[in-house]
Amino acid sequence: MATYRRFIFICNGSDCKKAGCKKLQAEVKDLIKSDDHKGKFKIVKTKCMDFCKSAPSVVINNELIKKAGIEVIEKKL
Incomplete structure (x- = not known):
């Protein structure tokens, strides 16, 4: 059975960029x-996640x- 990559979502909204x-x-x-x-994760750049006051925001698992x-x-990986 194939192994699937897990996703790491990283917010790229304006506050997170700052x-x-x-x-x-x-x-x-x-x-x-x-x-x-190697080969286990994929980074996904997202638009604003609405957690601007606690930037930068990342979602894993x-x-x-x-x-x-x-x-x-x-630590989360």
Whole structure:
């Protein structure tokens, strides 16, 4: 049976851009290209998720991560 990739949704709304979502995206991209996670995840850039006061927002495994950082995302993977 084929294994399916899990999705990482990263908000790209204006407040999230101001809070550093582009840098976070690059860090997550480098993380999922590592040997441990290679081919298991896909990054999906979304429009505003309406969590602007707690930007940047990320959703992994149906769990919202507010004020996301690479350390928190690493733990969730």
